[in-house]
Amino acid sequence: MSAAGSPWQQQMHALYDEHHGWLFGWLRRKLGSSDNAADVAQDSFLRILASRDALLGVREPRAFLVKTAQRLIIDRARREALETAYLRELSLTAEQLAGAPSPEQILETLQALSQIEHALHGLVAKPREAFLLHYLEGESHAAIAERLGVSTRMVHKYLVQALLHCQHVA
Amino acid sequence: MSSDSPLHRTKPGPLAEQAAVWLVQLSGDDPAACLRAEREFAVWKAADPRHAAAAACLESVVERVKTVRQGAVGTPRTARVALDAVLDRPSRPRRSDRRRVASVLALVLAMAVPAWVAVTDGSAADLLADVRSSETDWIGRTLPDGTRIVLSGRAAIDVHYDARQRTVRLLHGDIRVEVAKDAERPFFVETPLARIRALGTRFSVSHERGSTALEMFESSVSVQALEGPQEQTAVVHAGERVRLTAQGLGQIGNLDAAQVERGWRHKQLVLNDRPLAEVLAQLARHRPGGIRFEPGQFDGLRVSAVLPLDRPDDALQLLASSLPELRVRSVAGRWVWVDRAPEEASR
Numbered sequence: 001m002s003a004a005g006s007p008w009q010q011q012m013h014a015l016y017d018e019h020h021g022w023l024f025g026w027l028r029r030k031l032g033s034s035d036n037a038a039d040v041a042q043d044s045f046l047r048i049l050a051s052r053d054a055l056l057g058v059r060e061p062r063a064f065l066v067k068t069a070q071r072l073i074i075d076r077a078r079r080e081a082l083e084t085a086y087l088r089e090l091s092l093t094a095e096q097l098a099g100a101p102s103p104e105q106i107l108e109t110l111q112a113l114s115q116i117e118h119a120l121h122g123l124v125a126k127p128r129e130a131f132l133l134h135y136l137e138g139e140s141h142a143a144i145a146e147r148l149g150v151s152t153r154m155v156h157k158y159l160v161q162a163l164l165h166c167q168h169v170a
Numbered sequence: 171m172s173s174d175s176p177l178h179r180t181k182p183g184p185l186a187e188q189a190a191v192w193l194v195q196l197s198g199d200d201p202a203a204c205l206r207a208e209r210e211f212a213v214w215k216a217a218d219p220r221h222a223a224a225a226a227c228l229e230s231v232v233e234r235v236k237t238v239r240q241g242a243v244g245t246p247r248t249a250r251v252a253l254d255a256v257l258d259r260p261s262r263p264r265r266s267d268r269r270r271v272a273s274v275l276a277l278v279l280a281m282a283v284p285a286w287v288a289v290t291d292g293s294a295a296d297l298l299a300d301v302r303s304s305e306t307d308w309i310g311r312t313l314p315d316g317t318r319i320v321l322s323g324r325a326a327i328d329v330h331y332d333a334r335q336r337t338v339r340l341l342h343g344d345i346r347v348e349v350a351k352d353a354e355r356p357f358f359v360e361t362p363l364a365r366i367r368a369l370g371t372r373f374s375v376s377h378e379r380g381s382t383a384l385e386m387f388e389s390s391v392s393v394q395a396l397e398g399p400q401e402q403t404a405v406v407h408a409g410e411r412v413r414l415t416a417q418g419l420g421q422i423g424n425l426d427a428a429q430v431e432r433g434w435r436h437k438q439l440v441l442n443d444r445p446l447a448e449v450l451a452q453l454a455r456h457r458p459g460g461i462r463f464e465p466g467q468f469d470g471l472r473v474s475a476v477l478p479l480d481r482p483d484d485a486l487q488l489l490a491s492s493l494p495e496l497r498v499r500s501v502a503g504r505w506v507w508v509d510r511a512p513e514e515a516s517r
Contacts, residue, residue: 035306078256085255087462089248112238113249117256119231128257135235136253137246140199156194163190166231 015061016045023065031073040076044069078121079114086113119166130155131162185224188214193228302326303343305458306480308437313338316350317357320434322479323456331355340382343455346374346434363414365394369405374434378451385411387427395419413448429476437480446471446493450508457482463508471495 020041027037047068058064090106116136120128126148133139133147134155141159145152192214195207215222239246303309303321310320313329315336321327325343330336337358338347349357349368357368361377370389375382384393386408395402398418406412409427413420426442433440441449447465454461456479471493477485486506490498497511 082252082256086248086252089251109238109249112234113252116235116238117253120253120257131235132250132253134197135232136239136250138239141197142199152199156191156198159194160187160190163193163228163231164186167186167190167227 012045012049015048015065019061019065020045022062023069026066027069040069040072043072047072075118078117082114082117083110086110120162123162123165126150127158127162127165130158131166134159183224185220186228189221189224189228192225193232301329305456305482308480313350315352315355318348318350320346322346322434322437323452325455340375340377342378344374344376344452346372346431348372361414363395363397363416365396367392367394372431374430376452378455380415381448381451382414383411383448384414385425385427385430387431393419433476437478439475439477439479439485441473441475441477443472443474446473446489449473449477449489453477453479453482453485456480457506459506461486461506461508467510 023044024037024041027040028034031037031040044065048065086109087106120131123131129148130144133144134141139147141152141155145155148155148158150158192207192211196204196211198204198207211225215225238249301309301311301319301321303323303325305324308320308322310318312318313336314331317336319327319338322344325345326341327343327345328339328341330339334355335358336352336355337360338345339360345359347359347368349371359366359368359375361375361382363377363380363382364375364384366373366375366384368391371391372387372389373391374385374387377383384391384406386406388408390405390407392403392405393412393414395414395418397414397416400418402419404412404419404422406422409425410422411425412422424442426440430440432438439449439452446468447463450461450463450468451465461482473489473493475488475492477488479485483500483506486498486508490496495510496508498506498508500506
């Protein structure tokens with residue numbers, strides 16, 4: 001990444017130079033912690049970097065930065081809630097597991113779960129249920145139809161809908 | 171406005187829709203129909219690279235879920251319960267920015283970051299409410315009478331002062347108290363297990379589920395056990411420490427008061443022959459994400475050491491390197507498990 005790059009890169013540099021300090025201050029006040037604020041500020045710029053076209057048409061950079069940072073905070077809270085729920089559930093069922101799971105295995109599962117959660121976020125209940133019953137729990141279409149009280153044709157529709165909803169994170 | 175929105179969901183195109191229909195047919199209930207679908211899907215994918223791309227995109231979604239189902243730790247049920255816990259939360263508001271800000275604040279609070287309180291300044295009014303600190307904090311407060319209290323790590327106190335007495339209720343965590351003299355009003359520290367009356371002076375109190383520990387640095391206090399067989403009372407002097415549990419007062423032990431107090435100043439935990447479980451509990455109060463362990467596992471393991479409380483992960487490594495019986499494992503740098511190493515793996 002050289003400083004004198006494309007217009008987009010220059011725009012990114014300008015955004016960072018002009019507003020990073022301000023965003024950090026804003027986050028520190030909101031979060032009450034310098035460490036968290038520094039992390040979220042950094043991640044906000046990384047996220048904008050990752051979605052290259054996002055800067056086009058931004059008229060109010062600070063409002064834009066705040067929005068990005070807020071979304072990050074929500075994502076973090078969701079990831080944290082997922083980790084907590086998974087580890088709690090795991091510790092409840094730990095006795096039935098063959099051998100102690102390694103941290104690597106747990107980490108891998110957590111990452112995959114987080115991606116699945118991200119993918120399913122915002123999908124309405126029934127298609128989501130159909131998707132998880134089928135692909136995660138291995139239920140047949142007929143069994144899902146019975147569980148949800150719909151026809152198997154409807155289950156097909158739900159699954160198609162869920163797959164399409166998920167594809168943007170693939 | 172919408173152009174300011176980072177990361178929007180892209181609308182699926184007709185190719186993605188076709189691919190999704192194929193994929194669903196592939197995993198139907200009729201094996202013959204699945205086979206047929208598989209053959210026809212292959213033909214469709216081969217017909218156009220854009221078909222193949224649309225298919226690959228969706229297939230990777232399915233693969234990811236299957237990885238969790240097959241390779242995961244726990245059962246699909248474990249994964250399901252975890253996902254439901256998050257997915258069933260009210261989804262983020264889309265329309266109103268004001269509502270979104272409110273939800274951000276609510277979520278941040280739900281993340282259990284009590285640092286909000288930690289940065290407010292120490293005015294007297296604030297002190298009449300709870301004082302809380304989080305894992306990485308060392309918070310010093312001066313109470314209205316000049317008494318100094320330091321909260322170390324995750325801790326919370328209530329302060330009740332009236333005309334007759336001064337009471338600090340330690341809800342949980344580690345505090346160091348330097349009591350200001352006031353002949354009119356005695357000074358008490360209370361935990362669910364103990365009532366400590368200061369007769370001087372400087373001491374520290376730790377409390378967490380079922381255990382209160384008192385360490386005396388200067389002068390003395392009288393301690394009353396609030397649980398246990400009968401109402402036991404003891405006077406504890408400088409250089410002594412005592413632990414209280416549901417069984418009442420423990421034995422009074424010795425303490426290098428000067429060194430322990432220096433530890434408080436330098437964010438160090440100074441330990442002399444202490445049960446490992448107690449040490450881990452104290453470290454856990456200083457570590458964001460905590461430390462998971464089964465206290466009963468460590469019976470008989472004792473520790474003498476000086477550990478950096480502001481670097482709990484280093485402290486854990488120090489413990490692990492001097493106690494080969496220990497196994498420390500972490501996930502995502504946040505979650506830490508400590509247990510006994512399996513026999514053959516002991517170094």
